[in-house]
Structure formats: C-alpha cells, structure tokens
Amino acid sequence: MEAETLSNPLVGDFLNANFLNIRVLVGIIPEADTRKRLNEDLAINIEAYPQCLFLDHQGKVLHQVAGDLAPTDLLNEAKTALGSKINSLLGAFKQ
Numbered sequence: 001m002e003a004e005t006l007s008n009p010l011v012g013d014f015l016n017a018n019f020l021n022i023r024v025l026v027g028i029i030p031e032a033d034t035r036k037r038l039n040e041d042l043a044i045n046i047e048a049y050p051q052c053l054f055l056d057h058q059g060k061v062l063h064q065v066a067g068d069l070a071p072t073d074l075l076n077e078a079k080t081a082l083g084s085k086i087n088s089l090l091g092a093f094k095q
Contacts, residue, residue, distance in 0.1 A: 001050050001068045008071040018082055019054070054081030 005011055015021050024038075038044045042059060048066040052074065056062050063081035 001074075005069055005071045005074050011071050011074055014075055015078060018078065052077060054078070054085070056085060 038046050044053060044061060044064075050066070050068060052065050052069070053061055054063040054077075062084040063077065065077045069077065
C-alpha cells in the first residue's frame with residue numbers, strides 16, 4: 001500500500017489537507033505488544049494489517065478499514081471518515 005497508494009500525490013494532498021496523519025510501524029516493536037497497547041491504551045481493536053484508523057479529536061474511532069487499498073479506495077474511505085468527523089463535530093454543538 002505504501003508504494004502505490006500512500007505515495008500517490010492525490011492521496012497525500014487529500015489526507016494532509018483533512019487529517020493529522022500518523023504512521024505506526026509494527027515491525028519495530030513486537031506485534032503482540034503493539035496490538036496490546038493499541039487495544040488497552042486507546043481502545044482500538046486491530047485485527048489485520050495494514051489498518052487505517054480515522055479518529056476524532058478525543059481519540060474515538062470514527063471509521064476504520066483494513067487491507068491493502070488502491071488510491072481511489074483509500075480516498076473513498078477517507079471521505080466517509082470525513083463525513084463522520086463532520087457529523088461528530090455537529091453533534092457536539094447540539095449538546
């Protein structure tokens with residue numbers, strides 16, 4: 001996914017304009033430790049890699065997708081997440 005999708009200028013421009021992007025390399029830390037920390041510390045369930053998580057400002061998962069995605073597929077998933085992000089922010093104003 002890194003070679004084809006994340007290096008795509010359209011993907012990079014869209015993600016950089018709309019999200020704070022963080023990459024976690026699982027190979028540096030033993031997989032079980034990384035998965036355990038994500039599950040326990042952030043309450044994020046990781047079952048497969050690669051994994052794209054879209055979080056709100058409080059760390060709540062708005063959208064999650066696993067697998068090796070083509071550029072257009074990742075853009076579509078990011079747009080879905082962006083819609084969820086906007087709905088979440090609007091919901092906060094109503095309270």
